[in-house]
Amino acid sequence: MVSLPIQVRRRTLGAIASLVLATPWIPLHQAHAEQPPPPCHPNPNADADVATLGSRGDIVALPTPLKDRLLRLASRPHTFLPMQTFAEADTPSQLFQYYLLDTHGFERNVFVSIIPGVNDTAMLTATGGNCGLPTVAAVRLVVEPKPGLPTDPNDVRAFIDVFTDISGLFVINNESGWYEGWMIHDLVVPPVAPARPDGHARFGTMTPSDADVMARIGRHNNVPGRLFTTDGNAVRFPSENDRFPWIQSNVVPIQLSMGAYNAMQQLDVHNYWEFNYTTNWVHPLYELPFTGGFPDRIGAPPDTFEDGELGLLKSIVPGSGPKGVKNLPQLYGDSPYRPRDPDLFDAEVDSQREFRQRFIPSGLANEIFLDVYVRLASFMPWEKSLNRRLFHAYAQEVARVDLNGDGVVSAAEGDVDAASDGFADNTRLFIPATAFNRFAVTREINDGYLAPRFAPSQRAWLLTGGREEVSPTVPASAGRDGDDR
Known part of the structure; x- marks a missing residue:
């Protein structure tokens, strides 16, 4: 990495980045490799790197836009x-979707x-490196x-690999910070169905009264x-014209x-x-009111x-939030005698599976948001506070899956083959990969939260892009993984 004085970095970014950002990318089979301008240094092996990647077995059959982006990174x-x-x-392995990311669209x-x-006199810490080459992924x-x-990638039991490659981000050095990618599913208005006997909407639906309010x-x-x-108007995704906090998606x-x-x-x-x-x-989800963007x-x-x-x-x-179950740290905290391991999902003996999950299944999160935003007649119709709606919805929906009443959806309780809330299995609790219509990368700090920084705003976003479907799928692997796990 080139290390330049702040003044040189600023001049490079100001004088050259505008030219680089304004120049459209030309596919590599039509143009020379993309290189940083002086005083930064080019990739001397660009031609060989592009040729190597372009002929690799997991790349040759990819759709042209995706292949061009990967070759661009290689150059x-x-x-x-x-x-x-x-x-x-x-x-x-079969490629079924991809995302092309850049620093625009928010x-x-x-x-x-x-x-x-x-920050016009400050050092660069995220984007702008290589003398202003645009950050892409x-x-x-x-x-x-x-x-x-x-x-079928629409099946929530499918096993899917996700590969992210980015060019143009500085290393994060201090306070154990990191970059984090996010697959994003935007809440969809559900179908209408009769209510449960208690008047609450059935899973994945809204009542006729809810529909009338909507x-x-x-x-x-x-x-x-x-x-x-949120306003009942046409969809407005994040935009460069947004102005936090007044104009938001x-x-x-x-x-x-x-x-x-x-x-x-x-x-x-x-x-x-x-x-x-x-x-x-x-x-x-009950973290959201405390992240800075809610x-x-x-x-x-x-x-x-x-x-x-x-x-x-x-x-x-772990627990079910301010209006739910609060657990003792001696029982549910990160114990030195048995450290928490959220990846310890499977075991032949259920007692050896992790039971202290902080996360919840994605489809359960969707159900909670339906309570909060859509079911304005069937769920707490008198309550206007978004925080209180969220806290109550979180506690109530988790309780439908939480069989032992500890406010946590354990690995055993959240298993796709487990039964809950009158359903034979838990497939409903998971959003399929194909339903995540956007992707973003954020700059995170070690603040103790699992939610995205400043969520749901884009104040910590670096890159974003929309979903591109590949149908029919194409072969997209080369060689064999060592253990096939």
């Missing part, structure tokens, strides 16, 4: 080429922009055709099958973490993550910071 200065996808079965923040009077999702497992909000966007919007995201990662010496980032029913779990009422501006609520409540000891 630049890097520590490693984009990750190789290894097969975990006798037949190749309000400018201090991590992706030079803002006069804020590619995310590949492949399904593993293992014996006995479904090969129909009266805004310009009547919130009808079954459409993305839910009107969709409700459910964000699934891809885990923490950091950058290499040459500003490249590579992350592997496994998507399946043991990992398709999200942060405890409003008090539906559609209102975020005010967590102004209200002094930042960091007031943590989920370090």
Whole structure:
């Protein structure tokens, strides 16, 4: 990585980055490799790296936009080429979707922009490296055709590998910070169905009374099958024209973490993550009012910071939140005698599986958000506080799956084959990979929260992009994984 004085970095970014950012990318088979301008140094092996990657077995059959993006990363200065996808079965893994990410499509923040009077004399810490080359990324999702497992990525029992390759992020050095990827599913207005005997909506639905309320909000966007919007108007995704806190997106995201990662010496980032029913779990939603980007009422501006609520409540000891079960740290905390291990999902003896999960299944999070935002007639119709609606919904919906009443969805209780709430299994509790329509990367700090920083706002976003479907799927692996696990 080039280490330049702040003044040189600023001149490079100001004088050259605008030219680089304004120059459209030309596919590599039509142009020379993309290199940083002086005083930064080019990749002397660009031609060989592009040729090597382009002929690799997991790359040759990829769709052209994805292949071009990966070749673009290979042409630049890097520590490693984009990750190789290894097969975990006798037949190749199959690419079924991808995301192409860049630093546009959301309000400018201090991590992706030079803002006069804020950071125009400061060192660069996230983007802007390599003398202003734009930060870009590619995310590949492949399904593993293992014996006995479904090969349809819409099936929540499918095992899926996620590969993220990024070019143009500085390494994070202080306070154990990290970058984090997020697959994002935006809340969808559910179908209408009769209520349960207690008057509450059935799982994954809203009552006729809820539908009547939805129909009266805004310009009547919130009808079954459409993305839910907080104001009832047309969908408005994050935009560079947003102005925090007053002008914000009107969709409700459910964000699934891809885990923490950091950058290499040459500003490249590579992350592997496994998507399946043991990992398709999200942060405890009751953290949201304390992250810095959550409003008090539906559609209102975020005010967590102004209200002094930042960091007031943590989920370090698992439980079902402020209106639910609160557990003793001696029983549910991270014990030195048996350290918590959220990855310890399976065991032949259930007592050896982890029972202190802080996460909840993604589809359960969706159900909670339906209570909070959509079921305005069948769930606490008198309550206008978004915080209180969230806290009560979290406690009540977790209780439907939590068989032992400890406020935690354990590995055994959240298993896809377990039964709960009158259902024969838990497939309903998981959002399929194909329903995550967006992807984002954030700059995180060690604040103790599992929720995205400043969620659901984009104040810590670095990159984003939308889902691209690949149908029919294409082979996208080369070689064989060492243990096929």
